[in-house]
Structure formats: C-alpha cells, structure tokens
Amino acid sequence: MxxxxxxxxxxxxxxxxxxxxxxxxxxxxxxxxxxxxxxxxxxxxxxxxxxxxxxxxxxxxxxxxxxxxxxxxxxxxxxxxxxxxxxxxxxxxxxxxxxxxxxxxxxxxxxxxxxxxxxxxxxxxxxxxxxxxxxxxxxxxxxxxxxxxxxxxxxxxxxxxxxxxxxxxxxxxxxxxxxxGGSAGRVAATGRGALQVLQLWASREDKSPQQLRIAVQGFGNAGYHFARLAHQAGYRIVALSDSKGAIYDKAGLDPQPIWEHKNQTRELKDMVYCDESVCEQSKAERISHEELLELDVDVLVLAALEDAIDDDNAERIKAKVILEIANGPVTRKADQLLADAGVVILPDVLVNAGGVIVSHLEWVQNRTGDYWSEETVEQRLDERIGKAAEACFARAEAEQVSLRTAAYLQGVERIADAMSNQGTRTYFNARSD
CATH class of the missing domain: 3.40.50.10860 (Leucine Dehydrogenase, chain A, domain 1)
Incomplete structure (x- = not known):
C-alpha cells in the first residue's frame, strides 16, 4: 500500500x-x-x-x-x-x-x-x-x-x-x-449527457443536427448510446469503430441495427464482451482506425481510451469539433496543436459527466428509498449538465480561454473554495485582536 x-x-x-x-x-x-x-x-x-x-x-x-x-x-x-x-x-x-x-x-x-x-x-x-x-x-x-x-x-x-x-x-x-437498486436512465447516461453538451454547443453556433456529420471512435456502451440518440436527433453518423475495426458510409449509418448485430452472438447482450465487430456491417466501407480519426467530418467523437490523438496524428485531424466522451483521449501536446489549428474541443470533464450525474441520482434514490421514472432522471440529468455546460461556454467566452480551461477553472474554483473553508495558511497566520 x-x-x-x-x-x-x-x-x-x-x-x-x-x-x-x-x-x-x-x-x-x-x-x-x-x-x-x-x-x-x-x-x-x-x-x-x-x-x-x-x-x-x-x-x-x-x-x-x-x-x-x-x-x-x-x-x-x-x-x-x-x-x-x-x-x-x-x-x-x-x-x-x-x-x-x-x-x-x-x-x-x-x-x-x-x-x-x-x-x-x-x-x-x-x-x-x-x-x-x-x-x-x-x-x-x-x-x-x-x-x-x-x-x-x-x-x-x-x-x-x-x-x-x-x-x-x-x-x-x-x-x-x-x-x-439501480436507477432508470443510468445505462445511457454518459452518451445522453455527451449529446446534450454537443446540442448546446451547436445551438450557440446556430448549427442544426442535419448540418453536422459525425464519426464515432469507440462503439462500446457510451459510444453506442451517444450514436443512437444523436441519430434519433437528426445528426448524420458517417463512421463507427470498435477495437476490431471501423466502417464508413458518407450517406449515414443507423447505429441501432449495427449494435444489435454486433451483440447477437451472445445470449446476454448486457455482458458487452461480444465476438462480432462493427465491421460485420456488410454495406458499409471498411476503413482503419487511423482513417476514421482523420476523416473530414464536422464532429469527431472520441469514446474509446486515453491518448487516441497525440502529437503524431494531431496535425492530420480534419474534424472541426472534437467531443471527448472517453477520459483523456487527447494528449496535452496534441491539445495545444489542435487549438492552434482552430479545432474546438468539448472536454471530457464536462462531456462525459452524465454517468456520474445519474450515479449521484442513483445514490440519492438508494439512500431515500424513493425511486424515480426514467423521464424524471433524464430531466434532472439534462438540467444539471446543461447548467454546467452553459457556465463553461460563458466563461470561455468571457475570459477568452479554451473550453477545457474554462471547465477546469469552474471545477478547481469550487474545490479551492471548499479547501479554503477548512482553513489555509493565511487564515491560521492571522492575528486576532
């Protein structure tokens, strides 16, 4: 230890x-x-x-x-x-x-x-x-x-x-x-929260879902639910990938039948360890993982693991916006390279917070014994992540910083305030009359 x-x-x-x-x-x-x-x-x-x-x-x-x-x-x-x-x-x-x-x-x-x-x-x-x-x-x-x-x-x-x-x-x-004792709405929460952040950003930029082409790296639970909900909202999902490969169709993909086919070889779909890949979708063009990251799309969704974009491939990224559903999918050096190129990054500490928000709601329900409908949970999720996103967008604009910096400022400020309330060197060195 x-x-x-x-x-x-x-x-x-x-x-x-x-x-x-x-x-x-x-x-x-x-x-x-x-x-x-x-x-x-x-x-x-x-x-x-x-x-x-x-x-x-x-x-x-x-x-x-x-x-x-x-x-x-x-x-x-x-x-x-x-x-x-x-x-x-x-x-x-x-x-x-x-x-x-x-x-x-x-x-x-x-x-x-x-x-x-x-x-x-x-x-x-x-x-x-x-x-x-x-x-x-x-x-x-x-x-x-x-x-x-x-x-x-x-x-x-x-x-x-x-x-x-x-x-x-x-x-x-x-x-x-x-x-x-689980909560309704928890399984889809991360993907739903990520879509909510994207929707709020798109609204501020006067962009409709129909205008945005999306590539999704990582077709696990979070990536699937994001893609499914985004497709339902009118966004065009043109590419998907999992650990075994990637597929592309400029006309758009429907994530739902692809997910069902990917999981049909397992009796219990919820176990997630399926044998099939998105590449089994025969009508779509098969591409490499690297090609998916470098597609000329409006939004690149990173929903796999850390460091998907680093200083080796950052300069080849053509997406105008990156949505970070995974934790730390862009290295610090790549983050700066992308910022210099004008790429907007919607950061992980905001985008993927839907899961922990609904986990908090589950924790509250477990402690009170009062369980809520999926509609109530989704409403509370949308309200909380929406409020946080709007605050980050406003701060980034007001202070002329990146959205990642604005999100960290928002979080660290709250943590610092809590720590300061416990007493700091300045407080303990102050002399009372």
Missing part, C-alpha cells in the same frame, strides 16, 4: 496553468498535486480449469473535500497505478465541474475480461470487493462502472459488499441493474 501518488507531469503542468488564472492558496495547490490515498491489492481467482491466477487491482481516492469519493472500476489489461491515479484526478475535477457533492476516485483491475468466463468474471469482481471492502462505503467511496464493467458486474460487487456487511447497502455501488 502506498500513499499520495502524483498525477502525470502533463496534468501537473496543466493544473499549474489553471492556478495562474485563479487566486488560490498554496495549500490548495499542494493538496491537489497528489492523491489522498492509494491502495494496491492482489486478487486470487480460481479459474474454471482449477488453476489459480492472481490479478492486481487498485483503488485511488484522490480528494474528498467536497464529499465522499466517486469513480468507476476499469477492467483492462493495461490498467496501472499511474492510470488509475490520473483517472481519479479527472473524476475529482469532473464532479466539481457539474457541482456534485462528491470527490474523485477510481479503481482498476489489470485483466483482459474477454478471456474470462462469466463465472471467472464474477469471482474476480467479488474478490476485488473483498480486497477493498474496508476502503469503500456510501459515505466514504462509491464505485461505479467504467471500461469493461457494467450493471451485471456492479450487481455482483454490491451483493458481495452486502454479504460481508450482513445487510443491504445499495448506496455503496452505483450503476447496478434496476432490479438490484
């Missing part, structure tokens, strides 16, 4: 530039430079063939000044302590940007879940909760879904926590199946 790991150098540099715009105490700078708590755990799992495998997992609680920490659990073979720390930092900022009473956290297990049976995945999920049980709770740290984890996995985790506690504690985990 280790304490206070630092975020990556690029993120440190960026947050220092944010501080230049704000009059914050040195105490705030020091506290936001490192995670408050980090734990690494080993998770032994008995495999179906009788062998034992030990998987490495992490849980990082970055800052809890504004409330209990909140953040997903990522299942991926490239998960590391450094990645989880960066993700927990972004969660801290994100929760503050949309003014939720949470701090930021993140979890991860280094595993390729696609090679596990469902029984092995359940054992791993429950083993992770046994390992971090003492670190989480409704008033301390609330895990949720992330890459390769979903409602089924969250249900297993919530049940394992309940068995250890010998009582039902539904508010300890969000993103659960509705029958196990």
């Amino acid at each position: 280790s304490t206070r790991p630092e975020i990556e150098a690029d993120a440190q540099s960026f947050i220092e530039r944010i501080f230049e715009h704000l009059n914050v105490a040195e105490d705030v700078r020091q506290r936001l430079a490192c995670a408050k708590f980090s734990a690494q755990v080993s998770i032994p799992v008995r495999m179906d063939d009788g062998t034992l495998e030990v998987f490495q997992g992490w849980r990082v609680q970055y800052d809890d000044t504004r409330g209990p920490t909140k953040g997903g659990v990522r299942l991926h073979p490239k998960v590391s302590a450094a990645e989880v720390t960066d993700l927990s930092f972004w969660m801290t900022i994100k929760c503050a940007v949309v003014d939720l009473p949470f701090g930021g956290a993140k979890g991860g297990i280094c595993v390729d879940p696609k090679r596990l049976s469902r029984l092995e995945l359940e054992r791993l999920s429950r083993g992770y909760i046994r390992a971090i049980h003492d670190l989480i709770g409704p008033d301390r740290d609330i895990p949720a879904p992330d890459v390769n984890s979903n409602a089924t996995v969250m249900g297993w985790m919530a049940d394992e926590y309940a068995q250890i506690e010998r009582r039902q504690v539904p508010a300890v985990i969000t993103g659960k199946p509705i029958g196990l």
Whole structure:
C-alpha cells in the first residue's frame, strides 16, 4: 500500500496553468498535486480449469473535500497505478465541474475480461470487493462502472459488499441493474449527457443536427448510446469503430441495427464482451482506425481510451469539433496543436459527466428509498449538465480561454473554495485582536 501518488507531469503542468488564472492558496495547490490515498491489492481467482491466477487491482481516492469519493472500476489489461491515479484526478475535477457533492476516485483491475468466463468474471469482481471492502462505503467511496464493467458486474460487487456487511447497502455501488437498486436512465447516461453538451454547443453556433456529420471512435456502451440518440436527433453518423475495426458510409449509418448485430452472438447482450465487430456491417466501407480519426467530418467523437490523438496524428485531424466522451483521449501536446489549428474541443470533464450525474441520482434514490421514472432522471440529468455546460461556454467566452480551461477553472474554483473553508495558511497566520 502506498500513499499520495502524483498525477502525470502533463496534468501537473496543466493544473499549474489553471492556478495562474485563479487566486488560490498554496495549500490548495499542494493538496491537489497528489492523491489522498492509494491502495494496491492482489486478487486470487480460481479459474474454471482449477488453476489459480492472481490479478492486481487498485483503488485511488484522490480528494474528498467536497464529499465522499466517486469513480468507476476499469477492467483492462493495461490498467496501472499511474492510470488509475490520473483517472481519479479527472473524476475529482469532473464532479466539481457539474457541482456534485462528491470527490474523485477510481479503481482498476489489470485483466483482459474477454478471456474470462462469466463465472471467472464474477469471482474476480467479488474478490476485488473483498480486497477493498474496508476502503469503500456510501459515505466514504462509491464505485461505479467504467471500461469493461457494467450493471451485471456492479450487481455482483454490491451483493458481495452486502454479504460481508450482513445487510443491504445499495448506496455503496452505483450503476447496478434496476432490479438490484439501480436507477432508470443510468445505462445511457454518459452518451445522453455527451449529446446534450454537443446540442448546446451547436445551438450557440446556430448549427442544426442535419448540418453536422459525425464519426464515432469507440462503439462500446457510451459510444453506442451517444450514436443512437444523436441519430434519433437528426445528426448524420458517417463512421463507427470498435477495437476490431471501423466502417464508413458518407450517406449515414443507423447505429441501432449495427449494435444489435454486433451483440447477437451472445445470449446476454448486457455482458458487452461480444465476438462480432462493427465491421460485420456488410454495406458499409471498411476503413482503419487511423482513417476514421482523420476523416473530414464536422464532429469527431472520441469514446474509446486515453491518448487516441497525440502529437503524431494531431496535425492530420480534419474534424472541426472534437467531443471527448472517453477520459483523456487527447494528449496535452496534441491539445495545444489542435487549438492552434482552430479545432474546438468539448472536454471530457464536462462531456462525459452524465454517468456520474445519474450515479449521484442513483445514490440519492438508494439512500431515500424513493425511486424515480426514467423521464424524471433524464430531466434532472439534462438540467444539471446543461447548467454546467452553459457556465463553461460563458466563461470561455468571457475570459477568452479554451473550453477545457474554462471547465477546469469552474471545477478547481469550487474545490479551492471548499479547501479554503477548512482553513489555509493565511487564515491560521492571522492575528486576532
């Protein structure tokens, strides 16, 4: 177990530039430079063939000044302590940007879940909760879904926590199946929130959905729901990609039948680990992942993993707008190159906040026992992310900064205010009469 790991150098540099715009105490700078708590755990799992495998997992609680920490659990073979720390930092900022009473956290297990049976995945999920049980709770740290984890996995985790506690504690985990205390509207929340931000930006620019051609990198849960809802709203989805390939049709694609075909080889569609690819859509042109990123489109949606655009390919990006549904899909250097080229970036800490907003609503419903309709949840999601987006747009315009900078200013300002209310060097050095 280790304490206070630092975020990556690029993120440190960026947050220092944010501080230049704000009059914050040195105490705030020091506290936001490192995670408050980090734990690494080993998770032994008995495999179906009788062998034992030990998987490495992490849980990082970055800052809890504004409330209990909140953040997903990522299942991926490239998960590391450094990645989880960066993700927990972004969660801290994100929760503050949309003014939720949470701090930021993140979890991860280094595993390729696609090679596990469902029984092995359940054992791993429950083993992770046994390992971090003492670190989480409704008033301390609330895990949720992330890459390769979903409602089924969250249900297993919530049940394992309940068995250890010998009582039902539904508010300890969000993103659960509705029958196990989940919230209506949670599965589509990230994609829905991202579309809401795009719609508000388009309205400010006097652009109609019919005018905008969209390419979507990453056709997982968030990318699918964004594409589905955008198609319904009248946007033209011209390209889609998943881990196995990409497809393109200038006339437009309907995401729904593509998603259904991609998942039809699995009896349980919700398990997300499908065998098929978007490339099985025979009528569309197959293109490479690189070609999708470099398409001449109006909006490029990044809904896969970090660092999709870096300094190697930034200058070949032709999209006028980038919508960041994934966390950190554009490196800091690429971000500057794109800004210099006039590309508008709608930032991740705002765009993908729909998931944590509805997770907050699920947490509230679990604690009160009063469950709301999907219409009510969607209305509250739209209101909160809409208010945050409008504030970011207005701040960017007023202060002549990028939307990413405006979002960070909004988030860091709220965190700094909370920290300052606990007392700073200036306060404690003041002499009373």
